[in-house]
Amino acid sequence: MECPYCGSERLKVLDTADSHESIRRRRECLSCGARFTTYERAVVAMPVLIKADGTREPFDREKLKRGIWNACAKRPIPALAVERLATNVERHLRALGQAEVSSRVVGDKVISELKDLDPIAYVRYAIVYLKLDDLHSVRAEIDKLLAEQAAPSVAVVDSQPAGLPLTTSER
Numbered sequence: 001m002e003c004p005y006c007g008s009e010r011l012k013v014l015d016t017a018d019s020h021e022s023i024r025r026r027r028e029c030l031s032c033g034a035r036f037t038t039y040e041r042a043v044v045a046m047p048v049l050i051k052a053d054g055t056r057e058p059f060d061r062e063k064l065k066r067g068i069w070n071a072c073a074k075r076p077i078p079a080l081a082v083e084r085l086a087t088n089v090e091r092h093l094r095a096l097g098q099a100e101v102s103s104r105v106v107g108d109k110v111i112s113e114l115k116d117l118d119p120i121a122y123v124r125y126a127i128v129y130l131k132l133d134d135l136h137s138v139r140a141e142i143d144k145l146l147a148e149q150a151a152p153s154v155a156v157v158d159s160q161p162a163g164l165p166l167t168t169s170e171r
């Protein structure tokens with residue numbers, strides 16, 4: 001490693017902090033005296049997405065979030081919840097351990113998480129993703145959702161991780 005200011009390799013580590021996701025090191029350049037912080041994270045490659053037409057596309061977290069934000073427009077959903085959802089999708093993709101996966105894997109994961117997060121956002125996403133192009137199929141989806149909500153269910157608290165215990169109404 002070299003100093004980002006002067007290029008010297010004479011660096012001293014002032015302190016190290018290990019957090020959940022990264023190791024942070026505060027460094028000082030012994031040549032120019034500049035102080036800066038470095039972060040060390042595990043880099044795990046994301047699989048490439050195979051689209052419906054067979055073309056490939058790199059996974060794009062920002063694009064994923066735009067899609068989620070569109071579904072969540074004007075809903076009382078904290079920005080943190082959208083970040084967490086995007087992170088859950090990334091983890092899910094990595095856990096598959098494959099070089100390429102169908103882009104459906106992303107959509108399926110988003111839709112299952114949105115279902116827990118916000119029913120309106122879920123329906124909006126479902127209309128686009130499941131290509132519900134007539135009122136009957138939209139209504140069928142909403143009826144299904146209402147039936148699930150009417151069943152005795154666990155409270156969905158924002159701070160809980162994904163993968164909440166499912167209600168027994170899942171058929």
Ligand SMILES: [Zn+2]
Pocket residue numbers: 003004005006007008029030031032033034
């Ligand atoms: Zn320097």
